Amino acid sequence: MPIVPVRAAIYLRVSLDHTGEGLAVERQREDCLQIAESRGWSVVEIYTDNSVSAFSKVKIRPEYDRMVEDYRAGRFNALVTWDLDRLTRQPRQLEDWIDAAESQGLRLVTANGEADLQTDGGRMYARIKAAVARAEMERKGARQSRAHIQRAAKGRPPRGVRATGYTLDGEIVPTEADAVREIFNAFANGSSLRAIAAALSGVTPVVRPIGDKTMVQDLPQSVPVLPTRSGRPWNPSTITDMLRNPRYAGWSMLDGAIVRDAAGTPVRGQWDPIVPDGVWLEVQRRLDDPARKSNRVGTERRHLGSGLYMCGICNALVRAHNDRYRCAGHLMRSRAQIDDMVLKYVRGRLAKPDLADLLVQQDDERIASIADQLQKERDRIVRARADYKSELIDGNFYKEIRSEAEAEIGRLEAERIDLAVGTAVSAILTAPSPVDAFNKSDDLAARRTVINLLCEVRLLPAPRGRKAFDPRTVRIKPK
Template identity: 50%
Template structure:
C-alpha cells in the first residue's frame, strides 16, 4: 500500500516500451486487487480490455504475466487476440511474448502453474482457518463490535451489544434499535441502547492509527452515517457473542447473500470429533440461551418484515397455542383463534385474558419469591448451556433434513425429544430462581405486574403448562388451547 512496488513495475514497463520504440498511451493500475480471484472486479483491467476493443491501443506491456491475469480462461482470450488481431503482449521480465508459438506455450504453462499455486495456497489457508476454528481461537479478519482482534472484550462496546439483545427481546424493532445506536431514535424506541459510532468507520480509524505508527499512508475514512437495520441483524445473528466458534467456507459465503448468509453462520457452528459444538477461547457477551431465543424469534416464519419494522407477533397465542385435537398451532383470523383443520374457533381476547390470568396467579405465589431469594447465581450458566445444547440439536437436525441426510420422521422425533428436555430444564431453572431471558419479569420485586406491563415478545416467552408451573420458554413452545 506504500506504492513503491507499483512504481518499480511501472519503471520497468516504461523502459521496455522505450526499448521497443512504442508510445505509451495509457497506464492501467489495479492496486491491491488480486488477479487470482475471478469474483473480484478489476476496474483498470476492464478499462484496458475496453480500450483495446475500441482500437485505442495495439500493444500491452505488463511487468509479469501473473500481473495481467492468473485465470487461464482470460489468458486464452489474450492469446486469441494476439493470433487473430495481431495484439503485441510482452512482459518486462522477457519471459512471455504472445507473438511467438514458444511464448504462447510458455504463457499457458505459467498461467496453469500460477493457478495451481493459487488453489494450493487457498486450500492451505482454508485448512488453517478450519483448524483455528476447531481450536476455538478468534478468527482472522475484521473484529466484531465488542471484541478486539485478539478476542478480548471492549467493555463499552460489549454493553452496547447486550443492550441490542435486550431491546430486541423487549420487542423493539431492528430499525428502532438502529436509530437508537445512531442517536436518532423516536420517543419510546431503543430505550437503554447507547449511541455508538458506526462500527465500520471505527475499524477504519483504528487501522489508520496503526498505519500512521508504522509510517504508512492512511486509507480513506468512510463518512459517518446512521446505523442500518441490516447491521443490527448481523449482530443478533453472530454466534460469537454467545461464545460459539464458527467457520463458513469461501464457497458458502459466495453463494449466500443477505439474511441467508447470516443464517449460514448458525448452520456452520464448528463441532468437535464427537459432534459437540466448540466454544471459543473468548468470553461470551450474551448467554447461550439468550442467543438461541433471539434466533427463534428471527426464524419465526410469521415474523413481520413490512414497513412497520415489527419483529414480533402481535397476538399472545399466535403460533404458540396448539389445538388439543390435531396439535397444530392456532392461527389468528379476525377476532378469533382457529386451527387449520377447523377443530376450534375461539374469541382471541378471551383466550389471551384467560392465559394471562393463569400466569399472573402463578407469579404471585410466595414459593416463587422464596426460591428466587435462595437462587445460586452459578446455577444460571449450567442451565443456559444445557438448554442451548438442545436448541443447537434442533438446528442441526433441521439442517440435516434440508440436506436430505435424515427423513421427516427423524426430524420430528429429534424435535420432540429436544423440546421435552428444554421444557424440563427450563422448569428446573425456574424452580431454582434463575433465568436470563425473563430477568425483566422474574428479576423484579413484583413479577406479576412486570409480566402484565411487559411487551408482547416477553409475555409470549411465558406459559402455564398442565402441571401448574409457570416457566421460561421460547417463541416456539406449546400451550394447549381447547
C-alpha cells in the same frame, strides 16, 4: 507503410494491501512507467486494482473490466504490467489477451521481460506461467482451508475479517461488545432487524403510510449508535449474520456452524463470550420462527397486546383494530382498559421480591443440568463405538445404543432451548426495582416479552347492554 504510434496502457494490481497506503502498486507503477519510457511509448491510461484478488473468477475487478472495455474501443494497442499474474490468474482471461495479440497485434510487456504473445513460444510461456500460478493458488487455498479447520477444532479465534466486538486475536473490544450485547437482547425481546439496524445507524426509519397516517417504528432504546467500518448505514442482513454467529456465545465456528468434536460435543472457543448461551439460543429460535415476517417493513408490534393476548372463545391471537382488540366473529374490545389491567397485574408480579431469583436461577440451574446430561449421552455413544470396534458388542446393539442416545440428545436440546425463553429480559427482572425498570422501559418489545413471560391473557366478549368495563372478561393466568 505508415508507422502506427504505440498507445500504451498500464495495469497495476496487488491482492492484499495490508496498510492501505498503496505502496506495492506504486512500486509497480514506477517500473511499468520506466518500461514505457524506454520504448518511447505514450501512456494513455493507468488502471489500478489495489487489494483485489484475481484468483476467483467471480471476483469483480473494476479497473480490469474498464481496461478491457477501453481496449475493445481501441484506446490503446500496448499493455504494460509488472508480471503476467498481476494481469490475470484465470487461463480463460489469458486466452482473451492471446487472441488480441494474434488477431490485432497487441503488444504486452512485463517488468521481467517482454511476453511476446504473437509467437508460439511466447504463448506457451504465458500459458505455462498462468497454469503454474493457478495451481499454486489452489494449493495455497487448500492449505489455508486445512489450517482454518485445525484452528476451529482447537477453539482458536478464526482468521480473516474481524468480528465486531473482538480483535483478530479474540480479545474483546469493550465499546463494540456492549453494542453487540444490546443487539442480541433487543432482537430476543422482539425488536425487528430493520429497527436494530436503524438504531445502530442513528436514523429513524419511516414505515409505509397507513391510511392518512405515516407510522414510524419504535427503535430499541438500549441499542447504541455504532459506526460501521465502511461508513455506510447498517443493513438488516448484516445484523442477521451477527445474530447467527455462534462465536458470540463462546462457541468455536467454521463456515457459520458450531464445530463439534468426535463425540458431537460443541467446541468451546478460547475467548470470552459476549452473550450467554440462553440469549443466543433464544435468538436462534426467533430467527427460525416461521411466524416471524422478517421480510416486511414495520413488522414490530405497535400495540401491547396485538398478537399476544388470546381470544377466550377460540384461543386465537387477537389483533389491533383502531383503538380496540379484535378476533373476527368473536369479540371487539377496548385496548386502553385491557392494557391498563394487564400492566397493573404485571407490576404487581414484578414487585414480588423473589421474582428475579425464581426466574433466572431456576432456568440457569436446569440449563447447566441439561448440559451435563448431554455430555453423558455423547460419552455413551463414544463408549459404545469403542466397544463395537473392540468386538465387545455387535452392530445391532451399537445401533440401538446410539439411537437411544441421539433421541435423548434431541429431547434435551429442545428443552434447553425452551428454558432459554425470557433470559434476554434479565436486565428488567434483576434490576434493584423491576417495577421501575419496567415502567422506564421505552422498548415495547421488551415489555411484551416480560408480559408473555409472566402471564397468559385471554379476552372474553363484553356483556351485552353494559357500557362499563367488566374486569371479569379479562382472564389473566400466571405462568
